[in-house]
Amino acid sequence: MIEPTMELGGPTGPKHRPGTLQNVVFAVRGQAAELAFRDAVQG
Secondary structure, eight states, X not given: OOOXXXXXXXXXXXXXXXXXXXXXXXXXXXXXXXXHHXXXXXX
16 A cells, blocks of 8 residues: 655655755645544544
8 A cells, every 4th residue: 555645755755846845744734634544444
């Protein structure tokens, strides 16, 4: 199973756009969405 957070916040993200706030926001949103999704699935 491919985790989208690895693409957004992983090594590939920051290299293309170093230091961009948008990149950080996407990474944080991705992690938050994934945690919420896992919590909803488990609960």
